[in-house]
Amino acid sequence: MSSKPSLRTFLLLFACAFAALAIACTAKSAATKKAGRCTAGNYVFCRCADRNEGTKLCNEDGETFGKCEPCETDENPELPEEEDPDPRPDRDAGDTDAPAPATCGDKIVQDGEDCDDGNKNNDDGCDDTCHLAGSDPLASRSCPGLDVHVWSKPVMLVSTTLGSSNTGQASPTCTGQVGNSTTGAAAQDRVFKVTAHKTGTMKVVTSDTNYDSFLYVTDNCSPGPQGQLSYLACVNGANGTGGETLLFPVTAGKSYSVLVDGAGISNQNGAFRVTFSMQ
16 A cells, blocks of 8 residues: 555645645734834824823834923823823824924024023023023023023023113012012012913012012013013012012913012112923
């Protein structure tokens, strides 16, 4: 009897091998499709816990992502999509148009920069890392003020009103809460041209002050004949030496002049720390 396999056996083995190959290919295709959560190198819409929006980079594995820039921090994590009550753009595979990284020194203020004057002078109000710096910036001595851009993170500067000018006086008189009424007509001041990059509420806080200060903000920094500046909001809450907190509504892209002034008599001048942030 011959031991050679019959034609029927050969065909059966061939059919089994073909079926196994087809199953393997199907499984591989399914696995590949499953792995395609996003396109590696593309950017996907994201939102942080504070409701600020950003983008995150799809990693090389096509499954995981980088940080939600520019808003994600340890204190402000990315908001999971399933916990987000607001609709999101349909960009599951990622957007190939990545936001341009900030380039300090190009005179274009971008996200993450407080300022960008294009020079290396670290004492003129804007340093070579595009953050506020310098205790006596020339631009802060008059209207419209030293450029300050507020994105998602607070912006801070340590300065002094000593050596500055007396730009103007608040009109009408700022009555304050428990502080004395004042216009700031006698004291020196510092002026900051603040641009918000988000519509909402701007918060300006002075701290480490060694004099009686007060704050006011205007959207028209053009003093009148007697130096009057009509303001949108003011605060003179501390009765004597102490910090102040000023809140006012802002529109994205619009600039406002914030004045750090002295309350009362002309000797109300001194050092302060000012912080700008969005609520």
